[in-house]
Structure formats: C-alpha cells, structure tokens
Amino acid sequence: xxxxVEIKGLNxxxxxxxxxxxxxxxxxxxxxxxxxxPNGSGKTTLIKLLMGLLHPNTGEIRIDGQSPGVHTKSVISxxxxxxxxxxxxxxxxxxxxxxxxxxxxxxxxxxxxxQFMKLDRTMKVSNMxxxxxxxxxxxxxxxxxxxxxxxxxxxxxxxxxARDQILDAIIDNYKEDSAMIITTHLVRDMENIFDQVVFLxxxxxxxxxxxxxxxxxxxxxxxxxxxxxxx
Amino acid sequence: MFKxxxxxxxxxxxxxxxxxxxxxxxSTGIQLFIRREAGNTLRYLGGxxxxxxxxxxxxxxxxxxxxxxxxGGMVYLISSYRRELYEDRGYLTFSLPLSGGQLLGSKxxxxxxxxxxxxxxxILYNLILAQMLIGYNLFGELWKIAAQIDNFGFLFAGSxxxxxxxxxxxxxxxxxxxxxxRVSIKSRKIGSLWFILFIVLTSIVTYIQEFxxxxxxxxxxxxxxxxxxxxxxxxxxxESQFGGTLSIQGxxxxxxxxxxxxxxxxxxxxxxxxxxRKIDIV
Numbered sequence: 001x002x003x004x005v006e007i008k009g010l011n012x013x014x015x016x017x018x019x020x021x022x023x024x025x026x027x028x029x030x031x032x033x034x035x036x037x038p039n040g041s042g043k044t045t046l047i048k049l050l051m052g053l054l055h056p057n058t059g060e061i062r063i064d065g066q067s068p069g070v071h072t073k074s075v076i077s078x079x080x081x082x083x084x085x086x087x088x089x090x091x092x093x094x095x096x097x098x099x100x101x102x103x104x105x106x107x108x109x110x111x112x113x114x115q116f117m118k119l120d121r122t123m124k125v126s127n128m129x130x131x132x133x134x135x136x137x138x139x140x141x142x143x144x145x146x147x148x149x150x151x152x153x154x155x156x157x158x159x160x161x162a163r164d165q166i167l168d169a170i171i172d173n174y175k176e177d178s179a180m181i182i183t184t185h186l187v188r189d190m191e192n193i194f195d196q197v198v199f200l201x202x203x204x205x206x207x208x209x210x211x212x213x214x215x216x217x218x219x220x221x222x223x224x225x226x227x228x229x230x231x
Numbered sequence: 232m233f234k235x236x237x238x239x240x241x242x243x244x245x246x247x248x249x250x251x252x253x254x255x256x257x258s259t260g261i262q263l264f265i266r267r268e269a270g271n272t273l274r275y276l277g278g279x280x281x282x283x284x285x286x287x288x289x290x291x292x293x294x295x296x297x298x299x300x301x302x303g304g305m306v307y308l309i310s311s312y313r314r315e316l317y318e319d320r321g322y323l324t325f326s327l328p329l330s331g332g333q334l335l336g337s338k339x340x341x342x343x344x345x346x347x348x349x350x351x352x353x354i355l356y357n358l359i360l361a362q363m364l365i366g367y368n369l370f371g372e373l374w375k376i377a378a379q380i381d382n383f384g385f386l387f388a389g390s391x392x393x394x395x396x397x398x399x400x401x402x403x404x405x406x407x408x409x410x411x412x413r414v415s416i417k418s419r420k421i422g423s424l425w426f427i428l429f430i431v432l433t434s435i436v437t438y439i440q441e442f443x444x445x446x447x448x449x450x451x452x453x454x455x456x457x458x459x460x461x462x463x464x465x466x467x468x469x470e471s472q473f474g475g476t477l478s479i480q481g482x483x484x485x486x487x488x489x490x491x492x493x494x495x496x497x498x499x500x501x502x503x504x505x506x507x508r509k510i511d512i513v
Contacts, residue, residue, distance in 0.1 A: 014513070015417070053325050053512040069507070074328035084322035088242050100234050101327050 004029045004148055004179045005050065010059030012045055012203075019045040020203045023059070027179050029147075032193050034211070035183040036222070037200035038230050043183035044081055046200070047152045050181070051078050064147055074102065077146035081153040081183075083133040087126045091119055091136060098140050110143035113169060131162040138166055142173040149180040155189060163189065191222040199229050235329055236337035240344070243311060247304050247345050251352055254300035258357050261292045266364045289361065297353050304349050308342045309405050313425075316413045321512045331507030335406060335499060342402050343395060382454050386481045389453040393483060396491050403498035404432050410502050414509045436494060444484035451488075454481040 005027035012020040020042045027033050035043045048054040049061060052068030063072040085094050091114065098105045114121065117135040125133065138154060154170065155163045171193060174180060184190050191197075191211065198208040206229055207214075211222055218225055265288065315321045324334065358369045377383045405425075412425035448461035464482065 048512065051326060053322065055508060055511060070328045070330050073326060076326075078326050080319075080322040080326075082319045082322065084319055084326070086238070086242055086320055086323065088245065093241075097238060 034194035042203040075147040077144040104145040113139035232333040331503035444487040447486040
C-alpha cells in the first residue's frame with residue numbers, strides 16, 4: 001500500500017463545538033475518494049485541516065510524508081467551496097500566479113481547459129458569474145500535475161450544464177498516480193467516479209470503504225446508502 | 232517572498248496610485264491658491280510680497296496633504312492584511328506554498344514601498360511645482376541648508392534608516408495586534424479590538440524604549456559620527472526624546488536603536504509563527 005494521505009486520531013473543535021472527532025483515514029495513490037455527508041457534518045473542516053488552513057486540536061496528518069505546511073501546499077491542488085481569487089485579477093493573472101507558485105502547473109493543459117470551459121483569458125474575475133468562477137477555479141486546479149487533488153463541493157450551486165462540464169473535466173483530467181479527494185452532498189451526480197467513500201456525520205466517520213464493495217454488500221447505490229444513513 | 236510581493240503590489244496599485252494622484256491634485260490646488268494669493272498680496276502691499284508667510288502656509292498645507300495621503304494609504308494596506316485573515320481571498324493566500332515569514336515579509340515590504348513612493352512623489356512634485364508656479368527655488372534653498380550641515384550624507388542616510396525602522400515597528404505592531412485578535416477572537420466585529428491592543432502595545436514599547444534610552448545614555452551624533460554621553464545629550468536637549476528616533480540635531484540613542492531592532496525581529500517572528508501555525512481560515 002502506498003498511502004499519500006494518512007490521518008490518525010484527528011480532532012478539531014471550534015470553541016465548544018466539536019467539528020471532528022477521532023478521525024482515522026488513509027488514502028492511497030491513484031484513488032478517488034468521496035467524503036460524503038450533509039451540511040455541517042465536518043467535510044469542509046477535514047479538507048481545510050488537510051490544506052493547513054485550519055490546525056487540529058489533537059491528532060496527526062501526514063501528506064506525502066509531511067505535516068501540512070509549505071511542502072504539502074506545493075503538492076496539493078485545492079479547490080475551495082468558494083471563490084478565492086483576488087477580485088482585481090483577470091483569467092490571465094490567475095494563470096500567471098499559478099504558474100509562478102506551482103512548478104507542476106501545465107500551461108498547455110490550462111489553455112485546453114479554458115477552451116473547454118469557454119473562458120477567455122481577458123475576463124476579469126470581478127465580472128464573472130458564480131458558475132464561471134467555479135469553472136475557472138477548477139481549470140486552474142486541474143491544470144496542475146499535483147500529487148493530491150482536493151475538491152470541496154465542486155458542483156454545488158452551479159447549473160446542470162456547468163455541472164456536466166465540471167464532472168467531465170474532473171474525469172478527463174484525473175491522473176492515475178495522484179489521489180483525488182472530493183467532498184459532496186450531491187451524491188447521485190458524482191458517485192460513479194468514486195473508488196472509495198467516507199460517510200461523515202456529526203464530525204465522525206460513520207462508514208467507509210470501497211465504493212463497489214459497499215454497493216455489492218448493501219445491494220444499493222451509494223446514493224441510496226447515503227439516504228439510508230442520513231435520511 | 233518577492234513572488235508574492237509582486238501580486239500584493241499589483242492588488243494594491245489601483246487604490247494607492249489613485250491616492251497619490253488625489254494628493255498631487257490637492258497639492259496643485261494649494262499651490263495655485265498660493266500663487267493667486269501672492270499676486271493679491273503684491274498688489275495689496277505695493278510690491279512687497281509676504282513670501283515667508285505664504286511659504287509657511289504652503290509647507291503646513293503640504294505636510295497635511297502628505298500625512299493625510301500616507302495615513303490613507305496605510306489604512307488601506309492594513310485593511311488589506313485584515314482581509315487576508317477574514318475574507319475568502321485568504322483561501323488563496325494561505326493555500327500558496329509560502330511560509331508565514333514570506334507572507335508577512337511581502338506585506339511589510341509592499342507597505343514600506345508604498346509609504347516611500349507616496350512620500351517621495353508628493354514631496355518631489357511639490358518642490359518642482361513650487362519652482363514652476365511660484366518661482367520659489369525650494370530645491371536650491373534645501374540644497375543651501377544641506378550644504379551647511381556637516382556630514383549631511385550620514386545624517387540623511389540615518390534619517391532614512393530610522394524612519395524606515397520606525398515605520399516597520401509600527402506596521403509590525405499593527406500586524407501582530409490584528410493576528411493576535413484573529414487567533415484569540417473568532418468574531419470579525421470583536422476582532423476590531425485589535426486597535427486597542429495596538430495602542431496598548433505602542434504605549435508599552437514607547438515607554439520601554441524611552442526607559443532604556445534614559446538608563447543607558449549612549450548616543451550617536453550622526454553629524455559628527457561620534458558617540459556622545461549623557462552630559463552632552465542633556466546640553467543639546469535631546470535626553471528626553473524617544474529612544475529609537477532621530478532627534479532634530481541628528482542624534483540617535485544606540486540602546487534605543489538596538490531595542491528597535493530586537494522589537495522588529497521579535498514582532499516579525501511571532502506574527503509569522505501565528506500566521507503559519509495558529510491562524511484558522513474559517
């Protein structure tokens with residue numbers, strides 16, 4: 001087993017509220033892992049802890065053998081659940097920034113993804129719709145040849161056409177030697193791309209395993225299982 | 232570090248260039264007013280312009296423009312730092328492979344750069360404009376004054392360095408106060424209490440600096456490049472000045488200056504550590 005992500009005994013508290021409790025999780029290279037759970041279940045907290053945007057109260061995180069920091073940020077390609085790009089930027093500026101900060105950024109790939117997403121380099125971030133910003137951020141994230149991709153709710157809040165475009169881009173650009181972690185509560189749209197799923201509820205892992213195996217054992221789709229657990 | 236500073240510079244350019252243009256516009260207005268007043272005075276006094284009064288008014292008005300622009304610029308740069316910790320843009324900034332020191336260093340360099348650019352551009356513009364509009368050779372007058380001062384080069388370099396150090400101390404105390412507030416208080420509204428923390432910190436720092444300067448009376452006279460003691464400092468009337476600042480006579484307290492260096496290093500390391508290890512981007 002070649003684990004790129006290892007989490008042991010992870011706990012995170014916001015003031016008095018426990019956001020994550022005793023999380024243990026290992027993710028192998030080449031796997032697409034779905035972190036599934038309703039709003040407030042701790043999905044984004046877990047992702048932000050992996051990214052080093054939050055700091056755990058207790059527990060350990062290792063990504064590519066190191067704790068979250070400068071190195072792990074250079075090997076993770078992260079799509080947050082909101083638009084992080086600076087409002088003064090154009091598409092061209094955003095590409096230039098990614099190119100300068102990430103050695104694994106592939107400009108040709110970015111060009112192809114921008115064409116696919118129908119985005120112009122001269123467009124200003126401040127003039128874009130929510131869906132366009134989502135597509136631009138995804139294009140930037142997928143243009144990297146990163147060791148780990150982390151996509152936080154990549155299809156939430158976008159129209160069905162943009163949703164299909166985003167899903168196609170994820171499937172087409174997934175690399176077998178990388179790991180991909182995707183959080184979502186829109187399970188039906190995404191379940192076919194997951195190798196492994198983790199059901200997160202109230203800050204705890206309720207169930208996890210290989211997606212195919214869970215389907216066989218429970219004799220239902222992951223979406224059905226999600227409804228059974230959280231319904 | 233300079234990679235990020237480049238983006239910080241580009242992000243702040245629009246507002247700060249606007250502030251500089253506004254300040255230059257205000258300067259032009261003031262000088263045009265003085266030019267008109269100079270004409271009136273000439274008529275009123277029958278050929279005897281009250282030049283010194285007008286020049287004094289010009290200097291006071293321009294000092295206000297300069298201070299106003301720099302304060303406006305600094306408030307904007309400080310709010311830009313705060314936005315990193317409280318707004319969505321922090322998701323990008325804190326995802327970049329940058330250490331806390333690199334991030335803080337970039338912010339500090341850009342803030343000092345803009346302060347310097349604003350100061351120099353407003354002063355130079357006004358000197359040139361005064362010569363063109365009023366016919367008063369401020370350059371020449373300043374040059375005459377400079378030529379009379381011994382070791383003017385040392386004095387000038389000393390005043391630039393101490394000004395930069397004082398600006399760095401102030402900015403780092405602001406960044407430190409904002410970061411401590413963010414780490415300890417999650418609410419943005421209550422997080423505005425950083426300003427009170429900054430005032431308290433500044434008071435403590437000023438007190439310590441003055442205390443050290445008084446307890447260890449060792450001064451450097453930049454105009455002579457000589458160390459002077461308590462007695463001479465007392466005669467020159469600089470004994471009660473704040474420790475790290477350059478007095479009007481070109482004398483600086485050595486222990487005060489050393490304290491300032493330690494303070495800059497300490498505030499930088501502590502803030503950089505909190506940015507890297509303690510800040511939660513919620």
